[in-house]
Amino acid sequence: GEDVEQSLFLSVREGDSSVINCTYTDSSSTYLYWYKQEPGAGLQLLTYIFSNMDMKQDQRLTVLLNKKDKHLSLRIADTQTGDSAIYFCAEPSGGSYIPTFGRGTSLIVHP
């Protein structure tokens, strides 16, 4: 079965880089994604990466994929207080369109 693991909390200082890590189990996943949940809101797709890529960069966000270790990371450069949220790693379940979500990492940004 599929399982997505991520740590529950990360605390960083404003201006520093944040790195949120995730491990997954389904090596056949064609893509993996990161969702962001701001306080009091639903989830919103932040970015995704196809499995044939090692890295994807989008402004302050960098996604790294290590297929050999089934490890996915999200790096946020110059972290701001507005980045405080819960970040969910997700992969499609068994090749379907339904994602399996990790438990979410709460990113806390302090001054």
Add this chain to the structure above:
Amino acid sequence: DVKVTQSSRYLVKRTGEKVFLECVQDMDHENMFWYRQDPGLGLRLIYFSYDVKMKEKGDIPEGYSVSREKKERFSLILESASTNQTSMYLCASSPRTGVEQYFGPGTRLTVT
């Protein structure tokens, strides 16, 4: 812009009551989903639907049922609410083979 709306942001119900949570999406998506979110447990899929009148059980369907009479609307029903159903309920929709799910703002249900 895709919009997914949920009928209530906050709801307080008593044990044993029948509870209806409504979700509406305006992008003609085939797939709709109900999740519950609890601290430390992440999102758990309750039910999903890939077409009108079609439904599939997710990981935790016990104590819940769903209804999809129209494409844009997906209802979650708690036949007899219990305190362990106190949670945040999130609705989502997606195109038939879409990567991205679009989420509503959530309904925080408290059962007393």
